Amino acid sequence: MVPTKVKNADTSVTIEVDGKPVGKASAKARPLTxxxxxxxxxxxxxxxxxxxxxxxxxxxxxxxxxxxxxxxxxxxxxxxRKEEIHRRLISELLVTWLAPLREMDADGDPFPEIRSYIRRKLEMARDYPRESRLFANEMLQGAPHIIEMIEIDLKNLVDEKAGVLLGWMDEGKLARADPYHLIFSIWATTQHYADFDVQVRAVLGPSRGGEGRFEDAARYLEQLFLYGLTPRAKV
Amino acid sequence: MVPTKVKNADTSVTIEVDGKPVGKASAKARPLTxxxxxxxxxxxxxxxxxxxxxxxxxxxxxxxxxxxxxxxxxxxxxxxRKEEIHRRLISELLVTWLAPLREMDADGDPFPEIRSYIRRKLEMARDYPRESRLFANEMLQGAPHIIEMIEIDLKNLVDEKAGVLLGWMDEGKLARADPYHLIFSIWATTQHYADFDVQVRAVLGPSRGGEGRFEDAARYLEQLFLYGLTPRAKV
DNA sequence: CTAACATTTTTCCAACTGGTCAAAATTCTT
DNA sequence: AAGAATTTTGACCAGTTGGAAAAATGTTAG
The missing domain is CATH 1.10.10.60 (Homeodomain-like)
Incomplete structure (x- = not known):
């Protein structure tokens, strides 16, 4: 009973014995051409x-x-199979997607850190809108393909960074606020520019809907997260 | 050549002459049973x-x-046809969807107005998540079915309300900030709780992911939009 | 150059899709 | 209760979809 190689082109080579798949055979997998x-x-x-x-x-x-x-x-x-393509895209995506948050450094100061986190997320919305939309699509469907990754990897990362934020709050360097919802609000406001791009552009009109909109967004969001909308005495 | 009624069940009754549809016949339309x-x-x-x-x-x-x-x-x-159902849903949706923004009153004070706008949007995310997701889906696809409505009705409304916001800023009642991006940030942060619900719940975990999450979100967003994240002397 | 392998094309299929149609079943009106 | 109108069903259809099989063509290491 000799295992038969069925396909090579796919990353995950399938080996069959008596016509039944017996799982991946990384040992036998040739390097991709x-x-x-x-x-x-x-x-x-x-x-x-x-x-x-x-x-x-x-x-x-x-x-x-x-x-x-x-x-x-x-x-x-x-x-x-179709699913294979999707799986690949989605799993690559999550790594990329979480990178900016990973970079948020507990040893840094909160405002520079948050500020550059927002910038990075905004750059991703600008430079990788398809990835953002793929992610959004998956979420809208209830994340059927990545729910465990969300519940484990993502949750762990967010828990950790929420801890970092809480630390800063304890030091009095950051206003006390729910760190989870704080992170949600950064996700939401930045990804919005990728996912709802049509709307953003339509509302801004031709004059302000050009590439400059990301700079405007960055400026606005910076202010929002720093000071909110309460008028300050003098700038 | 007598017009023939072909169907009644649909809202839009189609009249044919020689087998060719000649448009709606609101005159002939019977009331729905x-x-x-x-x-x-x-x-x-x-x-x-x-x-x-x-x-x-x-x-x-x-x-x-x-x-x-x-x-x-x-x-x-x-x-x-399938499109008919979708069209109906989408067009009903837009009206509902814009209602909260319409209510923002130029004669009110900015903070109560913005605050209750956020509350209303958050309530919609909580009570009508399907509508929110339908809208999000449409946006992700580039709004093929409602692009003109977005470009005209929505844009006009936002232009008007941006004017209101600018007025408040001129009066010194509101920090100077881009009014369009301000509105975007309210949309983004509130709709996030409907569209990315799975993620929100997974990250918050069972302990904090219950119905209370909307109250937490409301509290957080209120603070964010009011004061941002800069620590204040005493609360 | 050629055998062994990798790639591409052609042909095909069963399940699913949006939608039609006439007949049957139900409901409404009188 | 009967006839008319409305509603529901079952059978059907042509086009699309995900995918299989095998033959035809390319590529490359020896």
Whole structure:
């Protein structure tokens, strides 16, 4: 009874015995060829385009293959199922997505730290809007594919950073406020510029809806998080 | 050549002449029967459930019919096409959605006004999360069905309210800040609790993720918008 | 150059999709 | 209670969808 290699192109090589899959065989997995690496990236790029707009169910393999410039069966040669593509995108995403928060440094001072956290998130909204929308789509659906990661990895990270924020508050360097909702409000206000981009642009109009809107947003948010909207004596 | 009534069940009765639709005939439209009103509502409810999670393309008539507890052809008797259902939901939505902002009163004082605007939006996130998600889904897709309404009605309303905010700033009752981004930040922070509900709950954990989260959010946001995060001497 | 492997294309399929239609069942009106 | 109108159902259809299989074509290490 000799195991049979069924496919190589996919990252996760499937091994069968008597026609039944017996799990990944990392030992047997060959290194990806040049073409495999390139094509997988092309596909993931295309899939990001499509999934970000239509969500998982609303996207079709045909659509993705079309954007990727290849035939559907050819695409399926690299990712044997639609879910596989989505899984890859989503899991890569979470790492990238949490990076800015990870960088928030307990040894720094709260305002520079929060300020640059907001900046980084805003830059991500500007430079990676598709990723933001992919994430938003997943959330809207109840995060079916990443709920455990959210409940464990994300929660742990946020718990830790909430602790950092509380520390700063104890030192009197930061106003006392719910650290969790503080983090939520940073997420919300920054990702809004990616997820609701159409609305933002439509409301700002042609004159103010250009690239400058991110600078305006950064300035405004900085003020909001620093001082709120209470008028101050003199600036 | 006598016009023929083709359907009555739909709100928009179609009249045909020689088999070609010649537009709505509000004159001929009979009042909806009891069953029609009831069933249409059942369908719209079900569709809201489904569309809010899966978006337009990702939702199927079968799914909606299933949730509505009727057969697909029966559902199609009331709404002859999928788009019709979606259109109805979306257009009803926009009216409801803008109501809280409309209520912001130029003659009031800025802080009570902004404060209750935030409360109202937060209540909507709590009580109408499906509507919020339907809206978010539409935005993520680039608002294909409501772009003109966004560009005209919404923009006009926001322009007007931005004027109100600027007025308050001129009077020195409100810190000078970009009024458009101010409004965006209220939208973002409040709708976040509907659209990213899973995440919020997962991060807060069972202890703090209960219904109380909306009260916590309200308290936090109030502080944020009022004073920001700069520590104040004494509360 | 060629055998072994990787890639691509062609063809196909079963399940699902949005939607039609006529007949049957129900409800309403008189 | 009967006839008319409305509502519901079941059978059906053409197009789309995710995916399988195999043949055809490319690529590359020896």
């Amino acid at each position: 040049r073409i495999q690496r390139e094509k997988q990236n092309v596909i993931l790029e295309a899939a990001l385009d499509v999934f970000a707009v239509h969500g998982f169910r609303g996207s079709t393999i045909d659509q993705i293959a079309d954007v990727a410039g290849m035939s559907k069966p050819n695409l399926l040669y690299y990712f044997p | 009891r069953i029609q009103r009831e069933k249409q509502n059942v369908i719209l409810e079900a569709a809201l459930d489904v569309f809010a999670v899966h978006g337009f393309r990702g939702s199927t008539i079968d799914q909606i019919a299933d949730v509505a507890g009727m057969s697909k052809p029966n559902l199609l008797y009331y709404f002859p």
